[in-house]
Amino acid sequence: MNLAVITKLVPDTEARLSLAGDKVDLSDVEMVINPFDEYGLEEALKIKDADESVKVYALMVGPESARKQVVNCLALGADEAIVVDDEAIDGANPLAVAEVLAAELKKLDPVLVFAGKQGVDYDWGLTAVAVAQKLNWPHVGVVKQFTPDFAAKTFTAVTESDEGDLAFSGSLPAVITAEKGLNTPRYASLKGIMKAKKKPFAVHKLADAGVGAAAVGADRAKVEEVQATHPPAREPGRIIQGEEIADRVCELVRVLREEAKVL
Amino acid sequence: MAKVLVYLEAKGDELKKISREMMTVARMLGDSVSGVISTASDVALSSAGKLGLEKLTNLAPEEGKFYASEAFAAELAKLVEAEAPAYVIFGQTNLGRDLAARLAATTGVGYISDVTATEEGETPTFVKPLYAGKIIGKFRFKAGPPHILTIRPNIFSPAEAEGAEVSAEIVQPDYSSARAVLTSIAEKAAGTIDLREATIVISGGRGLGEAANFQMLFDFAEKTGAAVGASRAVVDEGWIEHAHQVGQTGKTVNPTLYIACGISGAIQHLAGMQTSKCIVAINTNESAPIFKVADYGIVGDCKEVVPLLLEEILKSRG
Ligand SMILES: Cc1cc2nc3c(=O)[nH]c(=O)nc-3n(C[C@H](O)[C@H](O)[C@H](O)COP(=O)(O)OP(=O)(O)OC[C@H]3O[C@@H](n4cnc5c(N)ncnc54)[C@H](O)[C@@H]3O)c2cc1C
Ligand SMILES: Nc1ncnc2c1ncn2[C@@H]1O[C@H](COP(=O)(O)O)[C@@H](O)[C@H]1O
Numbered sequence: 001m002n003l004a005v006i007t008k009l010v011p012d013t014e015a016r017l018s019l020a021g022d023k024v025d026l027s028d029v030e031m032v033i034n035p036f037d038e039y040g041l042e043e044a045l046k047i048k049d050a051d052e053s054v055k056v057y058a059l060m061v062g063p064e065s066a067r068k069q070v071v072n073c074l075a076l077g078a079d080e081a082i083v084v085d086d087e088a089i090d091g092a093n094p095l096a097v098a099e100v101l102a103a104e105l106k107k108l109d110p111v112l113v114f115a116g117k118q119g120v121d122y123d124w125g126l127t128a129v130a131v132a133q134k135l136n137w138p139h140v141g142v143v144k145q146f147t148p149d150f151a152a153k154t155f156t157a158v159t160e161s162d163e164g165d166l167a168f169s170g171s172l173p174a175v176i177t178a179e180k181g182l183n184t185p186r187y188a189s190l191k192g193i194m195k196a197k198k199k200p201f202a203v204h205k206l207a208d209a210g211v212g213a214a215a216v217g218a219d220r221a222k223v224e225e226v227q228a229t230h231p232p233a234r235e236p237g238r239i240i241q242g243e244e245i246a247d248r249v250c251e252l253v254r255v256l257r258e259e260a261k262v263l
Numbered sequence: 264m265a266k267v268l269v270y271l272e273a274k275g276d277e278l279k280k281i282s283r284e285m286m287t288v289a290r291m292l293g294d295s296v297s298g299v300i301s302t303a304s305d306v307a308l309s310s311a312g313k314l315g316l317e318k319l320t321n322l323a324p325e326e327g328k329f330y331a332s333e334a335f336a337a338e339l340a341k342l343v344e345a346e347a348p349a350y351v352i353f354g355q356t357n358l359g360r361d362l363a364a365r366l367a368a369t370t371g372v373g374y375i376s377d378v379t380a381t382e383e384g385e386t387p388t389f390v391k392p393l394y395a396g397k398i399i400g401k402f403r404f405k406a407g408p409p410h411i412l413t414i415r416p417n418i419f420s421p422a423e424a425e426g427a428e429v430s431a432e433i434v435q436p437d438y439s440s441a442r443a444v445l446t447s448i449a450e451k452a453a454g455t456i457d458l459r460e461a462t463i464v465i466s467g468g469r470g471l472g473e474a475a476n477f478q479m480l481f482d483f484a485e486k487t488g489a490a491v492g493a494s495r496a497v498v499d500e501g502w503i504e505h506a507h508q509v510g511q512t513g514k515t516v517n518p519t520l521y522i523a524c525g526i527s528g529a530i531q532h533l534a535g536m537q538t539s540k541c542i543v544a545i546n547t548n549e550s551a552p553i554f555k556v557a558d559y560g561i562v563g564d565c566k567e568v569v570p571l572l573l574e575e576i577l578k579s580r581g
Contacts, residue, residue, distance in 0.1 A: 011394060013395065013511055013530065013531050013534075014530060014531075016397075017394055017397050017398055019398075024393070024394070024398055035511075035512055036512070094374075095367075095368065095371065098368070120394070120395060120511055120512075121393065121394055122376075122393055122400075123376060123377050123391075123393075124364075124374075124376055125360050125364055125376060126364045126367060126368070126374060126376070129332075129361070129364035129365055129367075129368055130364070130367070130368035132368075133365065133368035133369055134368070137442070138332075138333060138441070138442035138443035139332065139365075139443060140443050141332075141357070141360075141361045141364075142357050142361070144505070157443075159357060160357070160505075160506050161356065161357040161358060162274060162279070162356060162357070162457040162459065162460070163274050163275075163448055163450060163451065164448055164449045164450045164451040165448075165449040166329075166330075166357075166358075166445050166447075166448055166449075167445070167446055167447045167448075167449070168443055168444060168445050168446065169443070169444060169446050170442055170443030170444065171442045171443075174442070174443060179505075180505060180508070180512045180513070181498075181505035221405060222371075222372060222373030222374070222404065222405055222406045222407060223373040223374065223375055223402055223403070223404055223405060224402065224403050224404075224405045225400055225401070225402055226388055226401045226402060226403050227400070227401040228393065228398050228399070228400050228401075229398070229399050229401075230397070230398065230399070231392070231396060231397075231398075231399050231537075234537070234542075234555075234556050234558075235558075236555070237542070237544075237554065237555075237556075237557045237558040237559055237560060238558070238559055238560070239549065239554065239559075239560045239561070239562060240559055240560065240561050245561075245563050245564075245567055245568060245571065246571055248561050248563065248568075249561070249568060249571040249572050249575050250575055252543065252559055252561060252572070252575075253572070253575040253576055253579050255559060256520065256541070256543070256559070257579060260520075260540075260541045260558065260559070262519045262520040262540060262541045263520070263576060263579065263580075
């Protein structure tokens with residue numbers, strides 16, 4: 001039985017971002033595996049823990065330079081990694097990326113694809129859902145509790161919403177996107193790190209994926225990013241002074257009412 | 264004339280605030296607005312009917328079957344085909360974004376998520392925060408229509424009811440086509456205020472000292488009509504559920520007043536609250552980064568300040 005985890009390379013959440021003209025300049029930024037994808041990977045590894053015959057694939061459309069980060073997925077316990085790096089792919093277009101991922105996934109024939117609920121870069125939350133659509137599979141998004149039943153080819157999943165917890169039932173194969181809280185990701189062990197070096201790592205071109213360049217080029221994008229800017233800085237605030245704590249609180253409530261007018 | 268389709272949301276008998284916010288955006292972008300909703304409540308349906316819609320469609324849930332992205336996206340795709348709207352608008356809520364993504368994938372049209380502003384022009388541009396708000400991105404649709412948007416809650420002002428009430432046309436979604444179905448909703452106790460819709464959010468971090476002290480914040484929330492948020496550090500400690508986490512891997516909130524108690528102000532936390540109208544920070548360390556984004560700060564122990572603050576606010580409200 002095969003499982004796949006699709007992961008995206010994103011800037012480290014600590015990173016400061018600078019602009020080059022109208023665009024964000026990521027050339028010197030430390031990149032990491034999208035944090036939500038780590039929960040997806042962990043969920044796949046938990047299934048593998050219970051059944052050694054399970055094979056976990058880590059799949060990324062991204063630069064070959066992501067090898068370091070993807071190898072870490074292997075160190076954590078994934079069996080094989082594939083990075084599809086081809087300049088013909090418009091990596092900024094989730095539908096194009098999904099096209100490539102779906103083509104690779106068909107070959108891997110997994111029973112489950114785990115993803116993150118969204119990339120912490122553009123928060124599209126679209127790629128994994130589009131993968132499900134292209135595979136003609138169901139999906140459940142933003143999952144915080146997941147229980148597969150491989151024998152019955154079904155699953156249940158819980159997501160959280162404004163209304164309260166939502167319980168879904170579905171059939172396998174399926175795409176599941178992970179919310180923080182789904183599990184607690186493990187750390188790589190020394191043994192895992194050593195083993196990872198020997199695990200299969202493939203770098204594919206579009207042709208290997210079996211996708212024509214025409215389907216995934218930038219000219220197919222339906223949305224264009226016109227401009228990126230830094231948000232206006234918040235005005236520096238004021239520390240409320242006062243002898244006693246009670247005086248400060250009193251003054252705070254006064255300014256919240258009279259100056260800020262928010263109470 | 265530009266048509267707009269909005270996917271309205273209700274919670275029990277109540278139309279969610281985001282539904283009225285969507286109407287505001289819809290009226291900016293077009294002059295004829297149709298609505299789709301999925302509710303079993305006649306009360307909610309009637310409120311939706313009064314929003315000034317051209318037409319209202321109810322994707323009527325079945326017994327034990329509620330939302331199903333495949334079935335709902337298929338129905339929406341049919342409506343889009345029939346009505347040819349210029350825009351289809353959803354709320355950036357869990358179900359709104361799920362359906363918007365399925366519809367975008369189904370129809371292959373352009374999708375911009377989490378919009379916080381629109382700028383009119385010959386081709387309107389849509390603003391959305393990127394990289395957890397470190398960057399503001401401006402986007403434009405290159406192809407289409409239709410164009411799909413989700414809008415961030417609590418940003419746009421809610422529209423008032425308008426025009427005569429339209430009655431809903433009932434459509435039975437084809438659940439047999441759906442292989443993942445929402446089968447039950449564990450509804451929150453009445454009166455709980457949603458973090459993303461709250462006008463006041465009071466959040467606690469490690470500075471609260473221990474899990475039990477969150478009770479102080481819940482007391483505050485109950486008596487002032489606020490919602491309780493938290494930093495990731497305390498969620499990971501198990502002091503409070505993840506549903507309360509604010510930040511990059513938690514919720515994005517936009518209240519009128521955000522009160523950070525014992526929170527250092529890490530960049531990932533700021534990502535979830537820096538667009539709040541007014542930020543108050545309570546922290547013992549005067550050089551904590553949270554004070555850089557706070558409008559007002561108190562250097563002091565939050566365990567001491569919060570009860571006093573509650574008392575003072577109640578007093579001022581009379
Ligand atoms: C990928 C990633 C995603 C993340 N996502 C999030 C996220 O979504 N949300 C989030 O919040 N964090 C997130 N973080 C974690 C973030 O980096 C910080 O670790 C976290 O926000 C710190 O929480 P804190 O402020 O409660 O704790 P601390 O940083 O420990 O700060 C505690 C603060 O309390 C003050 N204090 C101590 N005692 C008192 C007292 N008695 N009264 C008042 N103040 C007191 C201290 O001076 C200090 O400033 C993420 C991190 C990573 C790597
Ligand atoms: N380039 C990519 N390669 C592999 N998986 C991706 C890629 N982009 C997005 N994903 C997956 O889709 C999820 C949602 O991404 P996004 O649509 O960018 O918000 C991510 O959390 C990943 O699991």
